[in-house]
Amino acid sequence: xxxxxxxxxxxxxxxxxxxxxxxxxxxxxxxxxxxxxxxxxxxxxxxxxxxxxxxxxxxxxxxxxxxxxxxxxxxxxxxxxxxxxxxxxxxxxxxxxxxxxxxxxxxxxxxxxxxxxxxxxxxxxxxxxxxxxxxxxxxxxxxxxxxxxxxxxxxxxxxxxxxxxxxxxxxxxxxxxxxxxxxxxxxxxxxxxxxxxxxxxxxxxxxxxxxxxxxxxxxxxxxxxxxxxxxxxxxxxxxxxxxxxxxxxxxxxxxxxxxxxxxxxxxxxxxxxxxxxxxxxxxxxxxxxxxxxxxxxxxxxxxxxxxxxxxxxxxxxxxxxxxxxxxxxxxxx
Numbered sequence: 001x002x003x004x005x006x007x008x009x010x011x012x013x014x015x016x017x018x019x020x021x022x023x024x025x026x027x028x029x030x031x032x033x034x035x036x037x038x039x040x041x042x043x044x045x046x047x048x049x050x051x052x053x054x055x056x057x058x059x060x061x062x063x064x065x066x067x068x069x070x071x072x073x074x075x076x077x078x079x080x081x082x083x084x085x086x087x088x089x090x091x092x093x094x095x096x097x098x099x100x101x102x103x104x105x106x107x108x109x110x111x112x113x114x115x116x117x118x119x120x121x122x123x124x125x126x127x128x129x130x131x132x133x134x135x136x137x138x139x140x141x142x143x144x145x146x147x148x149x150x151x152x153x154x155x156x157x158x159x160x161x162x163x164x165x166x167x168x169x170x171x172x173x174x175x176x177x178x179x180x181x182x183x184x185x186x187x188x189x190x191x192x193x194x195x196x197x198x199x200x201x202x203x204x205x206x207x208x209x210x211x212x213x214x215x216x217x218x219x220x221x222x223x224x225x226x227x228x229x230x231x232x233x234x235x236x237x238x239x240x241x242x243x244x245x246x247x248x249x250x251x252x253x254x255x256x257x258x259x260x261x262x263x264x265x266x267x268x269x270x271x272x273x274x275x276x277x278x279x280x281x282x283x284x285x286x287x288x289x290x291x292x293x294x295x296x297x298x299x300x301x302x303x304x305x306x307x308x309x310x311x312x313x314x315x316x317x318x319x320x321x322x323x324x325x326x327x328x329x330x331x332x333x
Contacts, residue, residue: 004050006042009034020049021159025219037289040329044159044283067119075116076124080109080135091157094333095326097147098140103155106132106140111161117200122233133190136169137182145173148319150293151326154282156333163279168192170275174312177319184268190236191243192272198226198244223248223257239268247272250307262309270312274300277307278316282328293324 009015012034019028019042027048028038042048067075085101088108092100109132116125144153153169155162171192175185199222226244230236246260246269253261255273265273280286281296290296297317305313 002050004048006039006045006048009039009042017050021045021047035289037284040289040291041284043329043332044157044162044285067121072121072124075119075121076128078109078112080105080131083108083112091332093152093154093156093331095152095331096154096156097143097152102140102143106135106165107155107157107161109135110165111158114161114164117197120200122229126234126236129190129193132193133168133186136189137172137186140169141172141176144169145176148321149324149326150278150282150296150320151324151328151331154279154328156328156331159283159285163283164193164196166279166282167195167272167275170278171271174271174275174316174319177315178271187237187240188243188268188271191240191268192275194226194230194234194236194240195244195247195272195276196222196226197229198222198224201225201229220248220256239266242266243269243272245269247276249273251309252306254306265309270309274308274312274316277303291327291329293320293326293328294322297322 004019015028015030015032015034017030018026020026027042027045032038083105085104085108088104088111090104090107092103096103098106109128113125113128113132116122116128147153153166153173155165155169168189172185172189175188180188199219202219202222202225223245227241230241230244231238243266245257246265249255249258249260249265249269250273251262251265251270253259278296278300281288281290281299282293284290288299290299297320300308300313301317308316
């Protein structure tokens with residue numbers, strides 16, 4: 001297994017090997033035609049792994065490490081204001097509604113927090129996520145809710161960090177537009193930050209070599225695993241746990257894990273489902289290539305109520321400017 005970059009793939013018309021992300025998810029298969037859309041999608045990943053012939057994919061992640069009490073304390077010993085940003089190199093959104101320093105600080109805090117989950121430190125990670133919720137709702141939303149342009153709201157860069165942040169922010173803004181209570185908005189934001197938490201459980205349960213060979217279908221249990229983790233390990237509410245369980249359910253019943261439809265899907269889950277799909281589209285993590293927020297909104301309208309409830313889709317589409325044509329690949333700095 002070797003590390004490659006998106007730039008290393010520019011000269012290939014056909015991908016010569018399987019590609020994986022840092023979490024072991026198979027991104028592209030050997031033999032796929034390298035389109036501009038796929039190259040743009042790959043630029044969202046900080047690290048890409050190419051599988052050598054007859055080689056077993058490996059990652060540097062080891063979630064089963066036993067840590068001493070002192071090591072745990074050291075890993076969790078950080079605060080939002082106390083972060084040393086000189087230690088963290090990342091991509092920022094150059095047209096973002098947030099100042100560059102705030103973008104970096106939020107991302108670094110999220111990075112360190114999800115690192116706790118990767119090591120199985122769920123309680124410590126949960127405590128930090130609750131602090132992150134307060135930061136987002138209190139300090140970040142006041143800047144972002146002034147903008148109706150998706151290009152200015154999104155965090156850019158490492159998918160594993162930016163995706164949960166984007167899903168949480170968009171979910172919170174939509175919940176506020178729907179006039180949910182402040183408490184409910186905070187809970188929805190927390191649930192959105194945890195919507196993919198079951199994937200950490202897959203790492204722990206299967207070990208490093210197992211997760212690296214998983215295909216998309218094999219990752220589907222992250223919904224039920226996340227539900228169980230939130231209820232039992234984190235001891236949070238069932239309403240939050242349902243977000244992890246139901247964020248891949250579709251309005252027409254075609255989703256998973258339970259094929260729920262319409263009002264059988266909780267409102268909180270409906271919001272996060274929409275925000276999750278929006279950001280995956282914007283990151284070019286789907287089969288539909290997009291260049292800007294206008295393309296994303298058009299794609300969501302084409303899908304319509306097959307996937308989203310009419311109320312959520314109407315609110316979402318009317319929240320964002322349909323004229324936002326700023327190319328995503330031009331705003332990452």
